[in-house]
Amino acid sequence: MKKIALLTVCLVFVLSMGVFAAEGNPHVDMSVNVEALAQIGPYANVIAQKVKVDSDCWWYTWDEDAPGMDFGHYSGQAGYGKIADSNCFVLETNTGLLVTFTGESLRHESGDKMLTRYWAWTSRGAEDLPKPYFFVNFPKQIKPYKEIGYFGEAGKAPRKENGREAEQIIFDVLKGLTNRDFWPAGKWDEEVVQQYAGVTANGFYAFQVFGFASTDDISSQREGDYAGKIILTVSK
Amino acid sequence: MKRLMSISLVIVLVLAIGAMAFADEGSLKGGATLGATIPVEAKIGPYAQVIGGRPVNFGELEGKVGIYTANGFDHGGIVDQEFYGRVKGYFNNAPFAGNNNGWGSFFVESNTDVSVCVQFEPIDWLESPSRFAVAMAGAPDDPLAWFDETAGSFSHLYSYHALTNNKDTQYPTAVLYGIDGAIWLQHISQQQARYGEQNYTGTIKITVSK
Numbered sequence: 001m002k003k004i005a006l007l008t009v010c011l012v013f014v015l016s017m018g019v020f021a022a023e024g025n026p027h028v029d030m031s032v033n034v035e036a037l038a039q040i041g042p043y044a045n046v047i048a049q050k051v052k053v054d055s056d057c058w059w060y061t062w063d064e065d066a067p068g069m070d071f072g073h074y075s076g077q078a079g080y081g082k083i084a085d086s087n088c089f090v091l092e093t094n095t096g097l098l099v100t101f102t103g104e105s106l107r108h109e110s111g112d113k114m115l116t117r118y119w120a121w122t123s124r125g126a127e128d129l130p131k132p133y134f135f136v137n138f139p140k141q142i143k144p145y146k147e148i149g150y151f152g153e154a155g156k157a158p159r160k161e162n163g164r165e166a167e168q169i170i171f172d173v174l175k176g177l178t179n180r181d182f183w184p185a186g187k188w189d190e191e192v193v194q195q196y197a198g199v200t201a202n203g204f205y206a207f208q209v210f211g212f213a214s215t216d217d218i219s220s221q222r223e224g225d226y227a228g229k230i231i232l233t234v235s236k
Numbered sequence: 237m238k239r240l241m242s243i244s245l246v247i248v249l250v251l252a253i254g255a256m257a258f259a260d261e262g263s264l265k266g267g268a269t270l271g272a273t274i275p276v277e278a279k280i281g282p283y284a285q286v287i288g289g290r291p292v293n294f295g296e297l298e299g300k301v302g303i304y305t306a307n308g309f310d311h312g313g314i315v316d317q318e319f320y321g322r323v324k325g326y327f328n329n330a331p332f333a334g335n336n337n338g339w340g341s342f343f344v345e346s347n348t349d350v351s352v353c354v355q356f357e358p359i360d361w362l363e364s365p366s367r368f369a370v371a372m373a374g375a376p377d378d379p380l381a382w383f384d385e386t387a388g389s390f391s392h393l394y395s396y397h398a399l400t401n402n403k404d405t406q407y408p409t410a411v412l413y414g415i416d417g418a419i420w421l422q423h424i425s426q427q428q429a430r431y432g433e434q435n436y437t438g439t440i441k442i443t444v445s446k
Binding site for chain 2: 041042043044045046047048050067068069070071072073074075076077084087089095097103104106114116209211213215217218219220221222223224225226227228229230231232233234235236
């Protein structure tokens with residue numbers, strides 16, 4: 001009697017749980033739902049990428065080069081300014097992020113600095129480097145799309161009284177068309193950092209960065225090698 | 237075997253560290269941040285400019301025998317303390333004959349150490365021997381180079397720009413150098429008198445090189 005009562009109590013208990021159990025004639029479908037749970041933490045991958053054009057007869061192909069922004073050689077002439085680009089950051093993320101751009105001026109080991117500013121843009125997108133299409137097509141990550149802004153260390157803007165003729169012409173034309181001088185101007189009393197809050201969901205994003213650098217007066221920066229940095233940081 | 241493994245691990249680690257500068261990947265939990273860096277570089281070559289300033293102007297020499305100087309008197313006219321005192325040894329200690337505040341000048345600006353060569357070219361000059369000295373403006377008692385038709389030279393150091401000895405001039409970022417001159421009239425008839433509109437002329441050539 002006691003054994004039957006005990007078994008009955010157990011059976012009632014099992015039946016009352018209901019959610020995790022089903023009982024009955026197995027010839028009739030029965031099912032239970034077992035919950036599955038998972039979480040994914042915020043995660044991202046960011047790389048610096050430099051693309052270059054390789055030519056093969058009359059076809060052009062896109063390839064990757066070692067990341068770096070190289071302004072090349074300056075004679076030392078005062079106020080000689082150049083622009084450089086063709087560098088981008090490609091971001092893959094599974095979450096919304098804050099993207100921050102900071103930049104270090106070109107600096108000699110002695111501490112002398114060149115006048116340096118950087119300019120960030122969002123790119124059209126990010127993709128594997130495309131194959132040739134007709135003669136040339138551009139990867140989305142080096143197609144500037146929307147301006148984010150200028151950034152860099154405190155100090156004077158790069159000068160441009162002297163420079164490569166092509167650049168002088170391009171900027172004059174842009175100014176004529178848009179009524180805006182895109183060459184950075186003004187003196188910054190403090191470092192300027194740019195932040196972009198447009199990464200709101202998982203996906204691929206790309207950002208392009210341009211650089212402007214010039215000499216100041218002849219004796220403002222000594223002869224030699226100068227090095228700087230462009231840093232992209234992502235955070236929640 | 238163990239040493240080879242250690243070396244291999246070190247090599248992999250070094251390569252990995254090098255790669256991480258351009259890329260970063262990881263969790264963003266708990267306020268973590270990720271970053272990637274693009275290195276930026278440029279190279280500046282040696283560059284200099286030299287600009288002529290005031291001429292060396294002796295004015296009108298009286299004509300008597302002795303040493304005439306073109307020098308800004310810095311010691312109240314006590315001649316042995318002025319440029320005369322420094323140059324007379326070249327001219328057998330001949331007596332002082334007169335001075336004109338006509339010291340010359342030039343500017344040098346550079347982004348590196350350079351050599352400055354100075355030489356006098358007597359295009360239409362006196363027969364009387366002449367001698368010149370270059371000194372940094374503000375330090376006339378320390379000639380950097382002596383010259384006449386035989387060139388002299390000195391080093392213009394990049395570090396001189398920190399001395400900023402010419403903020404009030406039209407070339408505030410350049411270094412100002414002064415040129416003092418001396419002529420030794422050995423005898424009265426050594427050359428024909430020229431005065432008024434007529435001048436004896438020469439050129440001081442300043443050459444900058446690396």
